[in-house]
Amino acid sequence: MTTMELAVDRSVTEALESMLLIRTFEEKSAALQAAGQSPTMCTSVGQEASAVGVIRALGANDLILTNHRSAGHLLARGADPGKIMAEIQGKATGYCGGKSGSLHISAKELGVVLTSTIVGGELSLVTGVGLSLQMSGTDGIAAVFFGDGAATEGIFHESVNLATVWNLPILYVCENNQWQAFVHRKETMLTDHISEWAKGYGIESRTVDGNDVEAVYAAAREAVEYIRKTGKPYFLETYTYRLRGHMEPDDQAYVDKNELASWKTKDPIGAYEAKLLDRGAVTRDELDAMRERATQTVERAAKFAAESPYPSFDQLTADVYA
Amino acid sequence: MTTMELAVDRSVTEALESMLLIRTFEEKSAALQAAGQSPTMCTSVGQEASAVGVIRALGANDLILTNHRSAGHLLARGADPGKIMAEIQGKATGYCGGKSGSLHISAKELGVVLTSTIVGGELSLVTGVGLSLQMSGTDGIAAVFFGDGAATEGIFHESVNLATVWNLPILYVCENNQWQAFVHRKETMLTDHISEWAKGYGIESRTVDGNDVEAVYAAAREAVEYIRKTGKPYFLETYTYRLRGHMEPDDQAYVDKNELASWKTKDPIGAYEAKLLDRGAVTRDELDAMRERATQTVERAAKFAAESPYPSFDQLTADVYA
């Protein structure tokens, strides 16, 4: 095996492990919620390839903005599962000291600057982050994750247009998961692809199969290189599907059973495992070991969160002003 | 001369007279402002063909929404110049009793429902008017006039997308006059044509020479027929130029002299007069008579406005609530 192949190999298993960690983490969070041991949260089950593929293409100094469905982005970036779980539960040891809860977790230390649960909030903020990067003269870029629903907010239009006119180094990542809370995307637009909207602004854009982690990674790599080279923004749509409900608990009674079933066959993790087994890149035993590691990690995180204290009451009025 | 030709003939001179009235009215208003006899207002000098061409294509029951640059739309619809002038001056006899001033004149009796001087306000309101028309089951349509600047507001995106998804009977008329107050359109977007943005939504769209009243009329007729037949919205961009400043007084110091000069040669009124003279559709004497009539009408309007009283002080708190 050449060094090159080895590198690819490691990258491949890392991507899979990252996806497994996200899945395990989110299913555990949901289970805790169902058991009355955690507040509600949104999961990204089914969308792991989008998070992992894009984030692995970013550099250490690049900045990330995300939204209410952020655990995947955070974990892919190497966040501490315990600190996320603690934050979800409103504990003092969470990334935001428990003040965010699950919906607006940012982690400056990881370059996850600014998270908003206002749908579209991330789009309004990213242009400013891009502006800072532009003015600083570094070659850093800002990647912003948002949904197909966010794309129907007016601020989407304002953000993409400004980034294009001002040549801001921004990677727009539209995770088109077919759902906007309880409304199917098809009820909200005539186009299937948000990248169709992007075209009008004159921004470089592309839609990629969001359930294929290697395809997402390749597309994101290309996008990141383009941005670094030209200083211009890039619009990447990852076409995927939200396999669980909008927010825990959600019986998905409003979801078309056939559509859901058909997308379940395209589960990014199952598909990737099959592909890697097929290629001989992993063995069943290695897979089992990976799952076991993910489970261990998540159990430790859950324990950490459960044992963490709530913030003290003086936190109620702390950090309002700088 | 056949009846058909006669009808066209009358329509042609009516269109010209309508444009002349607008020009005369606005130049008088600006002169009064300069003389300290009127508050400030925005004029549509250079854009008369857009107003006249579109509004003549509408039916009597169709509804109109407009913005801060509305005198042309109102006059083309047959508004009383005296009541507009009085409103500009904040007089009790104005269309809104003096409470609007120049910036948000609506005239329900003419079907000019809802005018907002918030750029984009008209776009947020028109979907509701379209919804009322849709629910009422009539074949009425709502025409909304807005600028290229309004198109850069997020609400543009939300409005056009909703109208498209809900099949609302709306004629979007984007008067792309190359200016957004003191900012050139080119500083705000990469595209030259707002209709490029419209395409993404799946709305039928077209750009027309906004300085050619016959071309605008023909395009608007086609659009109106399309909307009545399909119940779907239509996007018409009239490509034109703001020949005076943004708001009176304005020395246009920031305007490129060559660009301005080049568009002055395309003045919709001069161009149309020349064309009609050339065609033999009007004589110089008829033209002079038209101008004279416009001047008379506007002088009467100015006199009416000047002699009108200001609203009584009890109006300060009247009509806040229904």
Next chain:
Amino acid sequence: MRTMTSEEAMTEGLAEEMRRDAAVLTFGEGTATKGYKLVGEFGPHRVRNTPLAEGIIAGTAAGAAATGLRPVIDLLFAPFMTFAMEELVNSAGKLRYISGGQFSFPLVTISRTGAGWAVGGQHNHNVEAWFVHAPGLKVVMPSTPADFKGLMKSAIRDDNPVIFFADIGLLHTPGEVPEGEYVVPIGKAAVRREGSDVTLISYAKTVQRCLDAAGVLAERGVSAEVIDLRSLKPIDEETILASVKKTGRAVVVHEASLTGGVGAEVAAIVAQKAFGALKAPVMRVAGPDAPPPASYPLEQAFVPSVERIVEAASLTN
């Protein structure tokens, strides 16, 4: 009497008005999905899902209201109204006046706020005071299931835009709701408990805390009157002033942040118009000037407690 939750009561009020008046329709993000029963009864044209775009939802409501419909829109959580301020304030609130009375804007917005779900400061933010300080709007915020229903019906019948706030902490608590036609007038407060020594003035979830505080105070020999404002604009000055003139003492209580809250307006009214009767400082007990935190214990601590109300009432003695 039958009981139901505030959420159910509000929906019942809406359904009754839709039955009564074909001009009433409702739309919002997920309105048709969650309101599938309403879709069943009134059809997909009168109960609609929308794209995720609060500005155009509110603008559409304003435009529709001005041209003959009576829209009820669901803006979900109060902080999302920040995306609809232009349409609600500049259009729905002002265009009647600006047009010299040519149009009216009979629309209702619904939004949720307040502690209860530990969802943090971008879902929970009591902004009712903003709308109280905006011309042409009315604002209501009920505290009982009966009022949720009765005020919803009045809001829909009103020819003006009504901003209807639903306190998250109350939505799923059941309470009695009269059968049949039941309308609560906008602008009329309710005296929830009579008393003679001090007036506790509140609305939404803190009304119950005032009642609990009144219980504690009674044990200490202090007779507290409790007023539930219900309508924040117009505000029922008459009921407030009559009570304070009787008791000579006022404590205003709400969950919204203290500074610039509705309590300031109530205190100012009292300080000007009941001054002669006042025996003690006008007290305010309110949330801190901070965003509501997500962490459950902190979120709960944001809300004025019975203890704080009792303490403030005691300071007036």
Next chain:
Amino acid sequence: MRTMTSEEAMTEGLAEEMRRDAAVLTFGEGTATKGYKLVGEFGPHRVRNTPLAEGIIAGTAAGAAATGLRPVIDLLFAPFMTFAMEELVNSAGKLRYISGGQFSFPLVTISRTGAGWAVGGQHNHNVEAWFVHAPGLKVVMPSTPADFKGLMKSAIRDDNPVIFFADIGLLHTPGEVPEGEYVVPIGKAAVRREGSDVTLISYAKTVQRCLDAAGVLAERGVSAEVIDLRSLKPIDEETILASVKKTGRAVVVHEASLTGGVGAEVAAIVAQKAFGALKAPVMRVAGPDAPPPASYPLEQAFVPSVERIVEAASLTN
């Protein structure tokens, strides 16, 4: 001392801060066109025109502020801020707290409001109270050219978002402005006239009317103290209370609509914290609960007049 208009003073303050700190930049609709001199000095990257889109202007400012820049954005007229409420309130105001203090948002917004240009209710709407009732923001509204400059400089240096309101009626009136470095601290009111019988508390254009009213009152033997708040959040409780404790009477005056205005907060503070000293009802003199009309005479009538202030002060006697 040299004189200049408030507009000039504000721009001078901005230019000085841009000279001092390379992180300061300014953008807005027409900012570069109108500020061509600033473009000349600081270059097109630090002085920018934007598309016509207030939401993204404010959002960009918030994102830039959180990552090292100090943006000053011009939102033109206050009612246009309705398109930027989400970004100012939910992001700039809350994300520091929500993130557990990870970020700060040193940005300044400028917007104009108030009677003066007869432009009607969609250009003229005093909404300062909204921002006072939003966590994490500061709010200033000066009344003199010197304060326009000094507060602009403080606002830019502040590590928090500062909402700077410019009263249209004051922009072109010249006044004295000290040479050289001149900074006015945020949160500190100014006593514009000392007096012993009644305190007139105001800000922006109605400060001068209070001073004029104080003149009239003096002729009648009433000694009025006039306080110019300048900062509306944080508000200078200390100065207000010291004065009212001395005079025993308070009249709060502003152009913004009465109900839910900043005057309510001031009155509430006084009614709670200076109650013992009060000899008379706390009066408010403010604009009506209506949109400001365009018609010039009506627009002028919207603003509290000297007569109304004198009358209110007299009622406290």
